[in-house]
Amino acid sequence: MIDAVVILAIGLSAGLYLGYSTDAREWTVVALGYGWAPVGLWVAATLGALRYNRYLLFFHWRRWVIAAALTAISISVLSTIFPADGALEHVSLGGKWGAVLGGTPAILAGLKIAGIVLVVPLIIRPKQAGTVYFRYGRRGLAGLQLGLVYAYVGAHLGARFLDQRFRILRYGMHRQSSGGKLLKMILIGPSKSPVRTRAYQGDTEVAPDMGFHPELEGDLDLPALSGLDDLPGSDLDGDWEAPNPGLIPTWDDKEPAPRKAPALTRAPAAPKAAKGSKSGWETPAVDLLSPSDTHHAPEAALQEMARLVESTLGDHGVRVEVTDIKAGPRIVRFGLVPGWVPRKGESSRATLGLDKDNADTSELERSRVKVQSILIREKDMALALKTPYLRIEAPVPGEALVGLEVPSPSPSKVHLREIMETPAFGRLAAKGGLPIALGQDTGGSPVALDLAALPHMLIAGATGSGKSVCINSIVASLMLTKTPDQLRMLMVDPKRVELTPFNGIPHLIGPVIVDAEEVNQSLRG
Incomplete structure (x- = not known):
């Protein structure tokens, strides 16, 4: 009842103040606009939880943080909407405060909303969210690095492509080639066919990327070159000086015979490869290693250790039988089979003669020794065997045994x-x-x-x-x-x-x- 009166008094006071004060009313509308609705709901729920069940707020604080984030996102969305007229025409439906969380342009508001969405997981689950953000951040940086590399390679190839096409265009214009042939070469690119000229010395040269294109041969003005025979000092039988790269023409007269490459002297015969190897390598013989030592663990000592294990466990009421002994170079494993013990109360009843029908203790109902009873006696067995290194494997994989591994009394080396x-x-x-x-x-x-x-x-x-x-x-x-x-x-x-x-x-x-x-x-x- 008192809470209702307090809420009513606060509501009437706020209503009267806003009703009689025009400045307060305008400030309230311009400050947050329609954003007062989600903010009011969140504040009312928080105050109610603090008043009636504060533990709900403390134990489920993550939900309140998510609700606050949703409230901020709703105000951000409202700040991007501008009505056609009214008091909020110039400040958006989210008011001036909403412009801080959103505002214009819409891209900036979207980035702010994304920031809120990314920060909330770091607040409620910092370890898990931080791990995920770090992993995807590394992937994003790697992708950005790869993208920059591909962008650089693409720019390099693009610049090279444009440079080649510009050289082709300049060469064609210099030779006064027809537009069709020139356009064809610009689209197809430089020729990759080998070109041989007067400067040829025996081996074919691959035409440079900006070299002469045979497709343009029909457009060359070859008669204009016939006057070169009359020039003083001209000698067609001699070697011509190599022109600039990219401008090597193909002549119509007969090419000189290509020079023969000098005969290669036969290399000395390689040594004969070893058997099973094409390169002459041989694997070292195993005989280079030290031979193994013949060693066998003394059977008497192992049997004595087995009886010692049985007696030690029997002294503590744990009946076992050693049925398997495997001796390795450094470790001996004893296979223990849990024994039988009478059930609780049966042996005492037969001893006192209370069970007349079944007084023979050998016919009493029995049960196996529990494996846990063997495990808790690990320290006692280590003390009896005089070794600090002892391991129990319960059970041995593939066998109905409890393995007890102890150091060998006579260890040996493994070669x-x-x-x-x-x-x-x-x-x-x-x-x-x-x-x-x-x-x-x-x-x-x-x-x-x-x-x-x-x-x-x-x-x-x-x-x-x-x-x-x-x-x-x-x-x-x-x-x-x-x-x-x-x-x-x-x-x-x-x-x-x-x-x-x-x-x-x-x-x-x-x-x-x-x-x-x-x-x-x-x-x-």
Whole structure:
């Protein structure tokens, strides 16, 4: 009730003031015009929300910002409309204030509206909108750059075209060619056919772009040139001085015989190419690499570790059985099968003799050990095995096992030659791809991939984990299977540590790039 009285009092006061004051009424109309309608609605809704449900305004402030933007856009649109007569004839339907948001000309008003539309997303969703604006801004700049390049190329070609046609016109007017022939040559352009003259020395010359056009030959005034035979010192049997470029005529008399090019001396025979290579390159033999060491993990030590894992988990009430042991060069993987445990309450009932029908504990209802029970005992197993490095894989892909990976008690090295001599690597090399040797998996099986079949490749790891060794193995695999005429490489090493020793190998396009500013230019080149 009090709110209604306050609103009524404010409305009556404003009405009386505008009714008795002509200046106030005119200022109100000229200031915002019909824009008072959307502004009044937005202000009334905002005041109502603050009075009755202020949380609605706080939690949904983005909607109020959008409503304010729509109000500003409506005033901008009104500012572009000018009535034929009335108080708003010279200030538009949006008034003087609306001219700030829109006004004339219409293009300026459109740009202001577009600015409001672009700013609102940055206010309500700054991170998402900023990302989108940045991405499309880069694309727009790239398109603008490409457009400027094409505009420059088009202007250059256009200037060249006009220059050629002007030279043709000037040459035709100088030779007094007919209008039809001259028009034809202007439309078709300069002739590309080879022209041979007295200045010919054996090899045909391609006529310059502004050279003589055979189509105009019939229009030349050749009789006027017959008096040249009587000039003193004229010698038709001698060589003529070459005229200016673009003005080489074709003479009617017999051309001198073209000079024969000197016989080329036969180059010394190249050395016989190696087998399987057309350029004489040979791939290095795998025998250059160090042979692999015969190494087998001690079975007794692995069985002892397996029993230790079972006993450690059993002490904490987790029954498991180690049924699979795979020993790799650095890692040993134990395959754990969760055991059986009686359901809660069944074992105690049978022990106390309360279940007369089923008192045998072996016949009680059982359930599997939960995998989560094994995972939470990771620290206990690491303590029992005396190792800080332990990983649980639950489950092992393709197998009904929980994998427990621990460091091998007797680690061994994996040699590159050992992987390259495996059938898997040989099959990849026979297919003609880019085989690379990566090492062995946790089970000791060789790992070789075709680099050409990989969409991307990222080598990551902690310090000392073997990233540099992996890169060297990849480069060595490629050098031992591909000749320089089959594979070319470009190496970038800003740290100047890992790849700079490869400077000088024949597979490189150029020296190893160590300056980051040269990378983009080298890749484009």
